[in-house]
Amino acid sequence: MQVSVAIDLALDRLFTYLVPVELTEKLLVGQLLRVPFGGRIVRGFAMSLKDDADVADGDERKFKLKPVMAIEDASPFFSPKLLELVKWIAGYTSSPIETTLKAALPAAVLKPTMKPKELLYVDARDDAGEDLTPQQQKLLAEIRRVGGGWMQQLVREFKTSPSTLRAMAEKGALEIAPRAQRRDPLAGRSVMPTRPLQLNDEQAAALKSVMKAVPVEGGAAADPRPVLLHGVTGSGKTEIYLQAIASVLETGRDAIVLVPEIALTPQTVRRFAGRFGEQVAVLHSALSDGERYDEWQRIRTGAARVVVGPRSAVFAPVRSLGLIVVDEEHDPSYKQGETPRYHARDVAVVRARLEGAAVVLGSATPSLESWRNAQTGKYALVSVKNRVTGRTLPAVHLVNMEEEAARTGHAPIFSAPLLDAIHLRLERGEQTILFLNRRGYSRVLECQSCGWTAQCPDCSVPYTYHQADRCLRCHVCGGWTHLPSECPDCKAGDFSYTGVGTQRAEAALKRCFAHARVLRMDADSTSRRFSHDDILSTFRAGKADVLLGTQMIAKGLDFPNVTLVGVLNADTSLNRPDPRASERTYQLLAQVSGRAGRAEKPGEVYLQTFSPDAPAIAAAASDRGFAAFAEDELAARREAYLPPFCRLSTLVFRATDEALASAWAELYAKSLAAWAAKFNSSHGAALFRVSESAEAPLAKAEGWFRYQVVIRAPSTKDIVKAVKWIEAERPAPKELRIAFDVDAIDLA
Ligand code: ADP
Ligand code: ZN
Ligand code: ZN
Numbered sequence: 001m002q003v004s005v006a007i008d009l010a011l012d013r014l015f016t017y018l019v020p021v022e023l024t025e026k027l028l029v030g031q032l033l034r035v036p037f038g039g040r041i042v043r044g045f046a047m048s049l050k051d052d053a054d055v056a057d058g059d060e061r062k063f064k065l066k067p068v069m070a071i072e073d074a075s076p077f078f079s080p081k082l083l084e085l086v087k088w089i090a091g092y093t094s095s096p097i098e099t100t101l102k103a104a105l106p107a108a109v110l111k112p113t114m115k116p117k118e119l120l121y122v123d124a125r126d127d128a129g130e131d132l133t134p135q136q137q138k139l140l141a142e143i144r145r146v147g148g149g150w151m152q153q154l155v156r157e158f159k160t161s162p163s164t165l166r167a168m169a170e171k172g173a174l175e176i177a178p179r180a181q182r183r184d185p186l187a188g189r190s191v192m193p194t195r196p197l198q199l200n201d202e203q204a205a206a207l208k209s210v211m212k213a214v215p216v217e218g219g220a221a222a223d224p225r226p227v228l229l230h231g232v233t234g235s236g237k238t239e240i241y242l243q244a245i246a247s248v249l250e251t252g253r254d255a256i257v258l259v260p261e262i263a264l265t266p267q268t269v270r271r272f273a274g275r276f277g278e279q280v281a282v283l284h285s286a287l288s289d290g291e292r293y294d295e296w297q298r299i300r301t302g303a304a305r306v307v308v309g310p311r312s313a314v315f316a317p318v319r320s321l322g323l324i325v326v327d328e329e330h331d332p333s334y335k336q337g338e339t340p341r342y343h344a345r346d347v348a349v350v351r352a353r354l355e356g357a358a359v360v361l362g363s364a365t366p367s368l369e370s371w372r373n374a375q376t377g378k379y380a381l382v383s384v385k386n387r388v389t390g391r392t393l394p395a396v397h398l399v400n401m402e403e404e405a406a407r408t409g410h411a412p413i414f415s416a417p418l419l420d421a422i423h424l425r426l427e428r429g430e431q432t433i434l435f436l437n438r439r440g441y442s443r444v445l446e447c448q449s450c451g452w453t454a455q456c457p458d459c460s461v462p463y464t465y466h467q468a469d470r471c472l473r474c475h476v477c478g479g480w481t482h483l484p485s486e487c488p489d490c491k492a493g494d495f496s497y498t499g500v501g502t503q504r505a506e507a508a509l510k511r512c513f514a515h516a517r518v519l520r521m522d523a524d525s526t527s528r529r530f531s532h533d534d535i536l537s538t539f540r541a542g543k544a545d546v547l548l549g550t551q552m553i554a555k556g557l558d559f560p561n562v563t564l565v566g567v568l569n570a571d572t573s574l575n576r577p578d579p580r581a582s583e584r585t586y587q588l589l590a591q592v593s594g595r596a597g598r599a600e601k602p603g604e605v606y607l608q609t610f611s612p613d614a615p616a617i618a619a620a621a622s623d624r625g626f627a628a629f630a631e632d633e634l635a636a637r638r639e640a641y642l643p644p645f646c647r648l649s650t651l652v653f654r655a656t657d658e659a660l661a662s663a664w665a666e667l668y669a670k671s672l673a674a675w676a677a678k679f680n681s682s683h684g685a686a687l688f689r690v691s692e693s694a695e696a697p698l699a700k701a702e703g704w705f706r707y708q709v710v711i712r713a714p715s716t717k718d719i720v721k722a723v724k725w726i727e728a729e730r731p732a733p734k735e736l737r738i739a740f741d742v743d744a745i746d747l748a
Contacts, residue, residue, distance in 0.1 A: 001018075001019040001024050001027075001049060001050070001051060001052060002016050002017065002018055002019060002049070002050050002051075002052065002065065003016070003017055003019050003027060003033070003046050003047075003048070003049050003050075003068060004016050004017075004046075004047045004048050004050075005017055005033060005035055005044040005045065005046060005047065005068075006044050006045045006047050006097050006098050006101055007035070007037055007042050007043075007044040007098065008042060008043055008044055008098060008102075009042075009098060011096070011098065012096035012097060012098070014047055014097070015035075015037070015044075016065060017033075017035050017065060017066055017067060017068045018065045018066065018067040018068070019049070019067070019068055020067045020068060023068060023071065026071060026074065027046060027049070027068070027071060028046065028076050029046050029047065029048060029049060029076065029078075029080055029083060030045065030046060030076030030077055030078035030079060030080065030082070030083055031045070031046045031071055031072070031073060031074070031075075031076045031077070032044070032045060032046075032071075032072040032073050032077055032110075033045070033046055033068050033069075033070070033071055033072060034068070034069045034070040034071075034072055035066070035068055035069060036066050036069060041069065043072060045077065045078065045101055046076075047083065047087075047097075075300070077105060077109070077317070078101070078104070078317070079317065081351075081354050081355050082104070082315065082317065082351075084354055085104075085315075085347070085350060085351050085354055086100050086101055086104050086315075087100075088350055089104075089340050089342050089347060090340065092342075092716065092720075092742065093339075093340045093341050093342055093742050094720050094723065094724070094740055094742060095339045095340035095341070096339070099339050099340060100340045103312070103315075103336070103339075103340055103342075104312075104315035105315070106283070106292045106293070106296055106312070107289075108289035108290075108292045108293045108296075109292070109293055109296050111289070111293075116180035116181075116293075116294065116297070117180065117181050117290060117294075118178040118179065118180055118181070119150050119151065119152065119178065119179065119181045120150070120151040120152075120176055120177070120178055120179075121148065121149070121150055121151065121176070121177060121178070121179035122143065122148055122149060122150070122151050122154055122165055122169075122174055122175070122176050123148040123174065123175045123176075123177075124140060124143045124144045124148060124173065124174060124175075125172060125173055125174060125175055127172050127173065130171050130172060131171060132168065132171060132173060136164070136167075136168050136171075136173070139158055139160060139164070139168070140168065140173050140174070142158055143158075143174070150181065151165060151176065180294075182294050182298070184291070184294075185282050185284075185287050185291045185295065191270050191273045191274055191277075192270075192274055193274055193275075193277065194271075194274040194275050195275075196239075196242065196243055196246065196275075197236075197239050199236070199239065199240070199243070200236070200388065202235070202384045202385065202386060203235075203236050203239065203240055203384060203388075206229060206231070206240050206382045206383075206384050207240050207243055207244060209227065209380065209382040210227050210229065210240065210244050210358070210360055210382060211244060211247060212380075213225065213226070213227050213358035213359070213360070213380065214244065214247065214248055214251075214322060214323060214357075214358040215251075215253075215322065215356050215357065215358070216251070217251045217252070220356070221356075221358060223380060224353075224356075224358070225378065225379055225380045226349050226352065226359045226360075226361060226373075226378075226379045226380070227358070227359070227360045227361065227379065227380045227381075227382055228329075228361050228363075228366055228370050228371070228373070228374045228379045228380070228381050228382065229360050229361065229362040229363075229382045229384070230362075230363065230364070230366055230371075230374075230381065230382070230383045230384070230626070231362065231364060231383065231384030231385075232364050232384065232385065232386070232387060232393060232594070232625075233364045233387075233393075233590070233591065233593075233594025233595075234387040234388060234391065234558070234594060235364075235384040235385075235386065235387055235388065236384070236387075236388045237327070237362045237384065238271060238327075240362075240384075241257065241325045241327070241360070241362065242271070242272070242275050244323060244325075244358075244360065245257070245275075245276070245306060245323060245325070246275070246276075248322035248323045248358075249276070249279070249305060249306070249322075251322060252320065253320045253321065253322025253323070253357070254302075254305040254306070254307075254318035254319060254320055254321055254322060255305070255306050255307070255318075255321075255322060255323040255324070255325065256306075256307045256309075256313055256314065256316050256318060256321070256323075256324045256325070256348075257272065257306065257307065257308045257309075257313075257324075257325045257327065258309065258310065258311060258313055258314060258324070258325065258326045258327065258334070258344055258345075258348065259308065259309075259310065259327045259328065260310065260327075260328050260331035260333045260334070261284070261285060261310040261311075261333045262333060262551065262552055263327070263328060263331075264284045264308070264309070264310055265532060265533060265536065266532075266533040267533065267536060267558075268308070269282050269308055272306060272308050276305075276306045278303075278304075279303075279304055279305045279306050280304060280306045280307075280308060281295040281296075281298050281299050281304030281306070281307045281308070281309075281316070282295060282307075282308050282309065283295055283296070283307065283308070283309030283310070283312070283313045283316065284309055284310055285310070296316075296317070299316050299317055299318055300317045302319050305318065310333065310344075311333065311334050311335075311336060311342075311344035312344075314344045314347045314348050314351060321351070321352070321355040321357040322357050322358065323357055323358045323359070323360070324348045324351065324352050324357060324358070324359045324360070325359075325360045325362065326344070326345050326348050326359070326360070326361045326362065327362050327363075328362070328363055329345050329361035329362060329363045329366060329367060329370060330363050330365055330366055330367040330370070330583075330587055332584070332745055332746070335743075335745045339739075341740075341741045341742065341743075343743060343745075345361060345367075345370070346743075348361075349361075361379070364590060364591065364594060364626065365586065365587040365590045365591065365626055366626070366630075367583070368580075368583055368630060368633060368634060368637065368643075368644055369643060369644045371630050371634070372634065372644040373644075391597065391600070391602075392597070392602055393593075393594075393597075393603075393623075394565070394593055394594075394596040394597045394602065394603030394604055394605045395602075395603075395604050395605070396593055396604075396605040396606075396607060396620065396621045396622075397417065397604070397605065397606050397607070397621070398607050398609060398612045398617070398618075398621045399415045399417050399418060399606055399607065399608045399609070400609065400610075400612050401415065401608050401609060401610045402610055404416070404608075411610075413504070413505055413508045413568060414508060414509070414512065414566075414568070415606075415608050417606060418566045418606045418608065419512060421564050421566070421604060421606055422509075422512075422513065422516075422546070422564065422566070423513070424564075425545070425563060425564045426513060426515075426516055426545055428563075430561055430562070430563040430564070430601065431539070431542070431544075431545060431546070431547070431559060431561045431562045431563070431564075432545065432546045432547070432562065432563075432564040432565070432566065433546075433547045433548075433549075433553060433559075433562055433564070433565045433566075433592075433595050433596070434505070434509070434546060434547070434548045434549075434565075434566045434567075434568060435549065435550075435553060435565065435566065435567045435568065435592045436501075436502055436505055436548070436549070436550055436568050436569065437550075437551075437567065437568070437569045437570065437571075437572040437573055437588065444462040444463070444464070444465070444497065445462075445463060445465050445472060445483070445484075445495050445496075445497060446495065446496050446497070447487040447489065447490065447492060447494070447495060448492065448494035448495060448496050449487070449490055449492040449494065450487060450489050450490040450492065452487050452488065452489040452490070454472050454481075454484065456474035456476065456477065456479055458474070458477055458479060458700065458701070458702055458703040459474055459476040459477050459479075459698070459700055459701045459702060459703075460698060460699040460700040460701070461474065461475065461476050461698065463480075463481070464501075465483075465497050465501075467501075467503050468503075470483060471483065476698070476701050476702065477701065477702040477703075483495075502520055502521075502522045502548060502549065502550060503520070505548060505568060506518055506520050506548055509546065509548065516545045516546055517543065517544040517545045517546070518544065518545070518546045518548060519535055519538060519539055519544040519546070519547050519548065520548050520549065521535050521536075521547060521548070521549035521550070521552055521553055522549055522550045522552065532552070535547075539559065540559055542561060551588075553592075553595070558595075559595070560600075560601075561601075562595055562596055562597070562603070563596060563597055563601050563602065563603050563604065564596060564603065564604050564605075564606075565592055565593055565595050565596040565603065565604075565605045565606075566605075566606045566608070567589060567592055567593075567605070567606070567607045567608060568608055569608060569609075570585070570589055570607040570608060570609040570617055570620070571585070571609045571610055571611045571614060571617060573585045573588060574611065574614055574616065574617075578746045578747055578748075579637075579640075579642045579643070579648065579747070580643075580745065580746065581616075582614070582615060582616040582633060582636075583616070583633060585614075585616040585617065585620075586616040586619055586620055586626075586629050586633075589607060589616070589617070589620035590620055590626065592605075593605040593607075593620065607620065607621060615629070615632055615633070615636075616629070616633075619632070641689065641712060642712075643743075646687070646689075646712045646713060646714060647712065647713055647714070647715055647716045647718075647719060647742070647743060648710065648711070648712050648743070648744055649710070649711045649712075649713075649716070649719045649723075649740065649741060649742045649743065649744055650708055650709070650710050650711070650739075650740075650741045650744040650747060651665075651668055651708065651709045651711070651723070651738060651739070651740055651741075652696055652706055652707070652708050652738070652739040652741070653665045653668070653693075653706070653707045653708070653709075653736060653737070653738055654701075654704040654705065654706050654707075654736070654737040654738075654739070655704065655705060655735055655736045655737070656703055656704055656705070656735070657705070657735065658705040660733070660735060660736055661704075661705045661706065661707045661736065662693065662695075662705070662707050664707070664732065664736055664738070665693035665694075665707035665708065665709055666693045667730065668693070668709050668726060669690060669691070669692055669693040669709045671726050671729070671730070672690040672709065672711060672722055672723075672726065673690045675688070675690075675722045675725065675726075676688040676689060676690050676722075679713075679718070679722075687713060687714050688711075688712070688713045688714075688718065688722075689711070689712045689713070690709065690710075690711050690712075691708075691709055691710040691711070692709075693707055693708070693709050694707065694708060694709075695707060695708070696708040696747070696748070697747055697748050698748050704737075708747070710744075710747065711723075716742050716743065719742065720742065723740055
């Protein structure tokens with residue numbers, strides 16, 4: 001027998017080895033193997049097996065094959081279905097198979113040094129033991145009562161010593177042995193058990209439709225299409241997920257819940273842990289290697305059957321997948337920014353199909369890709385139009401900042417109507433959330449006399465001013481510098497900080513309301529591990545009046561006493577060089593607005609904007625809802641030949657030598673244009689379109705110059721085919737990096 005192996009080097013090539021007789025029974029696809037490679041011993045995954053009979057006897061390769069040395073781990077890291085999924089991703093995103101395999105596995109799991117944490121565990125034997133002292137007999141009774149425990153814990157609790165326990169073990173009354181102790185990411189955090197809520201009619205109908213996609217025990221689903229669950233914010237989608245998962249668990253199958261990284265707060269995790277307890281495994285970026293290793297092993301062994309995590313959790317090795325939920329399916333964090341550049345929502349759909357499982361994509365503001373799939377019938381659409389038990393959606397007011405600026409002579413951080421609204425909340429003892437859209441550049445240092453701005457020399461972005469340590473930082477490369485004492489261009493000494501950062505907004509707010517208790521939440525205030533959770537708990541407990549923050553506070557938060565939401569700069573995200581800028585802006589505003597009035601008291605939203613007529617802003621303020629926005633936006637996309645009416649890919653050429661990057665971008669653009677001309681003439685329409693080569697919007701990063709070519713075509717396959725053709729024709733020099741993003745979600 002022979003096995004093809006993906007070796008841990010990004011060669012994008014499989015190597016064939018002989019399977020020695022003693023391993024033929026044991027070797028399985030998906031296992032990690034040890035093999036000889038170029039005079040070294042390396043590790044690699046078994047990808048497929050073939051019989052010797054498949055190789056012709058005369059084939060001399062047969063004699064050159066080296067044998068597999070050993071199986072590193074008997075239980076496979078990838079099931080056959082997961083391997084199939086990984087191969088699909090590698091092909092679809094045009095990524096090396098080895099890199100794709102690695103992306104599907106937490107790095108901690110492959111560390112050879114990683115082990116379960118073992119501690120001594122004490123169990124009482126049935127045997128009474130010989131010659132126990134009266135004290136030891138009392139202790140034995142106590143240990144029996146609590147049903148055993150960790151040595152350390154018993155010593156502490158019963159004020160005894162390890163040597164006493166050991167002596168009792170020698171006398172045959174106790175058994176002491178090492179046992180794996182789970183490194184629990186939720187340890188020390190209280191989780192209250194919850195029970196299923198009585199669903200309202202809309203929720204019940206939605207759950208019923210979702211369940212049609214879930215395979216019945218020993219059979220297929222009534223309607224196996226992916227389900228797009230479109231429910232307004234606060235419509236009780238999470239409760240629908242919870243009840244769908246409960247049913248799936250009952251049929252003996254497992255569930256994966258994907259949430260955006262930013263929404264993966266302990267608050268979210270608690271909602272799942274509260275319902276399913278120990279069966280929940282959590283995977284997120286703040287876990288220690290040990291926690292991640294343990295959670296992954298618990299999933300692999302079937303101890304955990306509900307996995308909650310960000311995009312990489314779509315690869316969780318659950319044993320029998322029944323359901324994948326993708327919450328906030330429109331969220332850009334589902335797209336991986338490096339090779340393999342997969343989109344977890346799309347991977348979820350493919351995995352569910354491969355494993356005969358249901359997939360539910362939930363959102364109040366679905367991506368236009370999913371919305372269109374629902375319209376064409378590729379996905380089943382399930383709508384929940386009302387908030388739970390009749391609570392109304394908040395009233396949204398637009399504040400035209402042009403007018404505010406004209407009236408007051410400068411553009412204030414807070415408009416008069418918003419200040420009045422905050423004042424009212426403070427009087428009534430209700431809470432306010434203020435949101436600062438950070439997509440634009442804030443806190444840029446600018447010379448008052450000549451307009452010079454401080455820029456990072458290695459990246460083409462302005463530095464951001466940080467008040468805490470009084471320095472300028474680059475958010476692309478992390479570099480920093482001191483504040484200049486004078487302008488390098490005109491030698492003047494007056495600087496202004498244009499744009500508004502959360503710190504400045506906080507200061508301004510405190511000037512207006514000296515007694516207001518304000519909490520600030522941004523990347524600076526949440527770098528400690530639980531500070532995110534702590535801030536939210538403080539706010540929830542009513543110990544603050546105002547929560548002021550960036551994107552972090554836009555999603556998923558549910559505070560009953562919040563009746564006002566203010567967006568300080570609603571339009572910043574419109575100005576991005578991105579075909580989805582309008583969609584993103586609408587999504588963001590709808591999500592933030594959804595934080596207001598979630599309980600009995602009705603909510604109000606103020607959107608401050610300089611462009612009240614922009615379609616995304618106007619739509620967010622109207623009660624026409626998502627469907628109306630989507631209809632207009634889809635019409636515009638169709639007109640402009642943009643996704644979802646085509647596939648859009650980018651090629652980014654990076655080099656430290658600008659001429660090299662630009663020359664290669666030029667070469668690709670020309671060759672692709674020639675390919676496009678042929679494609680279009682054989683299809684009789686201009687379906688394959690290639691941009692001119694140009695500087696990328698982020699023209700320089702970490703000292704690398706970036707040039708870009710944008711390709712549009714009817715399918716990703718068409719694009720991959722063309723790019724592979726050039727790659728083969730013109731191998732790039734090693735000083736040049738080419739990043740190919742097949743379904744690019746932005747053009748940065
Ligand atoms: P969404 O995920 O759609 O934004 P949530 O699931 O967070 O909405 O629900 C909003 C609030 O309504 C939560 O506090 C939740 O506990 C509550 N809720 C959901 N379903 C019900 C129900 N059937 N009865 C009472 N309260 C509910
Ligand atoms: Zn100057
Ligand atoms: Zn930089």
